[in-house]
Amino acid sequence: MIPESVTVIGGGVAGMSAACALAEVGFRVQLVEARGYLGGRASSYLHPGVNEVIDNCQHALFGCCTNLLGFYRRIGVAERIHWTSQMTMIEPGGRRSRLGPFEWGSLRLPAPLHSAPSLLSAKAFTVADKLALGRAMMAMMKPEALNDTRESLGAWLRRHKQTEGALNRFWRLVIASALNAEIDSIAVPYAAKVIRELFLNSAQAGSMGMSTVPLSELYAGVTAFLAERGGSVLLNTRVEGAAWDEDAAQWLVCTRTGELVSDFVILALPFEATQKLLPHLPVEEGTEKLARQIERLEHWPICSVHLWFDREITDLEHAVLLDREIHWMYNQSKLQTGRGGHYIELVVSATRSFAALPREAAIQLALCELAEFFPRVREARLEKVALVKEMRATFGVPPGIDSARPTAVSPWPNLFLAGDWTSTGWPSTMESAARSGHLAADALGMSAETPLHCFEADLKPHGLMNFLGRLSNH
Numbered sequence: 001m002i003p004e005s006v007t008v009i010g011g012g013v014a015g016m017s018a019a020c021a022l023a024e025v026g027f028r029v030q031l032v033e034a035r036g037y038l039g040g041r042a043s044s045y046l047h048p049g050v051n052e053v054i055d056n057c058q059h060a061l062f063g064c065c066t067n068l069l070g071f072y073r074r075i076g077v078a079e080r081i082h083w084t085s086q087m088t089m090i091e092p093g094g095r096r097s098r099l100g101p102f103e104w105g106s107l108r109l110p111a112p113l114h115s116a117p118s119l120l121s122a123k124a125f126t127v128a129d130k131l132a133l134g135r136a137m138m139a140m141m142k143p144e145a146l147n148d149t150r151e152s153l154g155a156w157l158r159r160h161k162q163t164e165g166a167l168n169r170f171w172r173l174v175i176a177s178a179l180n181a182e183i184d185s186i187a188v189p190y191a192a193k194v195i196r197e198l199f200l201n202s203a204q205a206g207s208m209g210m211s212t213v214p215l216s217e218l219y220a221g222v223t224a225f226l227a228e229r230g231g232s233v234l235l236n237t238r239v240e241g242a243a244w245d246e247d248a249a250q251w252l253v254c255t256r257t258g259e260l261v262s263d264f265v266i267l268a269l270p271f272e273a274t275q276k277l278l279p280h281l282p283v284e285e286g287t288e289k290l291a292r293q294i295e296r297l298e299h300w301p302i303c304s305v306h307l308w309f310d311r312e313i314t315d316l317e318h319a320v321l322l323d324r325e326i327h328w329m330y331n332q333s334k335l336q337t338g339r340g341g342h343y344i345e346l347v348v349s350a351t352r353s354f355a356a357l358p359r360e361a362a363i364q365l366a367l368c369e370l371a372e373f374f375p376r377v378r379e380a381r382l383e384k385v386a387l388v389k390e391m392r393a394t395f396g397v398p399p400g401i402d403s404a405r406p407t408a409v410s411p412w413p414n415l416f417l418a419g420d421w422t423s424t425g426w427p428s429t430m431e432s433a434a435r436s437g438h439l440a441a442d443a444l445g446m447s448a449e450t451p452l453h454c455f456e457a458d459l460k461p462h463g464l465m466n467f468l469g470r471l472s473n474h
């Protein structure tokens, strides 16, 4: 059989996952990317100001990211992820609390109790905070928490009588880190999903992974992977439109440098780029609805401050910083292999006010705050610094958002939609992007009468969580 051809437009995680999955089962795939490198919003590049290759921001993944890990395994880079189950929370002044699964020799606690001892002993929370958190976690275990798409998390938390400490040091922080938004802008099922996966379902699901190499290096094998299977990657190639040739049953994809012909297309673009392309695609029933869906999606920014000091300011690999604008500290000299120097990255999520600060003010604020957690900062000399503001980092998931997220099946023949913003059930993450890529590949397979099974199922919850899950399915 002559392999059928596919043009995948967009070389982010969604496009790469779809392209590699389809190439593996015999499709001839062209992956087309506007920039000069792969990775999209999860990539690295040489920053001219500091002359260092940096990620556009630290990207964390979790054990529950089954599709992202499936993609990494497919291209042979899964072992380049460093895993940890322990999280250090630091208060201004330096007091530390450790969160993570309980381990005593070979003794482990069953889910959902595996992290309970560390939460109960965390100094960052008062007894009232811990009781409030316990109550809310138990409510999040109920199936209703996954179904109520109308209430905001903020309203839900007020209803479940959360203390100021629980709100500020747990909910706002976890939601900003995992969903990059404020609690009043989040639908309860998305929060429940995150809480269940990170804290309740199993220790494996909640373990955190970080790349040990700059992000674009992770994808270096994608070009060879596709080439070995008859495909190719076209970089620096912006797609400007596409036309469907009814007679040949093929797509003609227009780029500035010429036309690409293929049997199928996967559009794996961010929502705003998809919106821009809509007027340059054939008019079909359903195009208007898609345009209206996209109009409802909204961006949230993420900022990162990259600092090189003349000495070590902490021996921690990473930490959660409480009660301040900065949320995370990543010690990149320890996390990324082969990095010399003393390179610290700070991440500020879900704060539009920080993103609006001028460069110098943002850097000064970050340095002042960092010194409150790590006093050695005051003696250290700052050698160089880069500030990266990603104003279109992620999309929000407020109540009612699911009806604005289209499935992989599009209004056009033989054209499928992917991208983190499509209907995956996940918030704006690399896992959502990888899921969307695999869902689009499976939908394409159905249409080509070649059933595929690219989509990777969720991890099974452990212990009582598994029992509760089975109970609610009956």
Ligand SMILES: Cc1cc2nc3c(=O)[nH]c(=O)nc-3n(C[C@H](O)[C@H](O)[C@H](O)COP(=O)(O)OP(=O)(O)OC[C@H]3O[C@@H](n4cnc5c(N)ncnc54)[C@H](O)[C@@H]3O)c2cc1C
Binding pocket: 009, 010, 011, 012, 013, 014, 015, 032, 033, 034, 035, 038, 039, 040, 041, 042, 056, 057, 058, 059, 060, 061, 237, 238, 239, 240, 268, 269, 270, 273, 302, 303, 390, 392, 393, 394, 418, 419, 420, 421, 428, 429, 430, 431, 432, 433
């Ligand atoms: C600062 C920041 C921090 C983040 N932190 C995390 C994190 O810790 N963990 C996590 O899981 N997720 C994180 N995310 C979210 C994650 O990066 C995204 O959800 C994911 O990368 C989206 O992938 P995608 O393939 O759907 O879209 P994109 O990555 O946006 O890929 C789309 C690609 O299409 C290309 N393109 C656009 N227009 C055209 C065109 N006309 N022709 C051809 N190509 C085109 C773009 O250049 C891009 O490469 C973060 C995002 C940002 C920005």
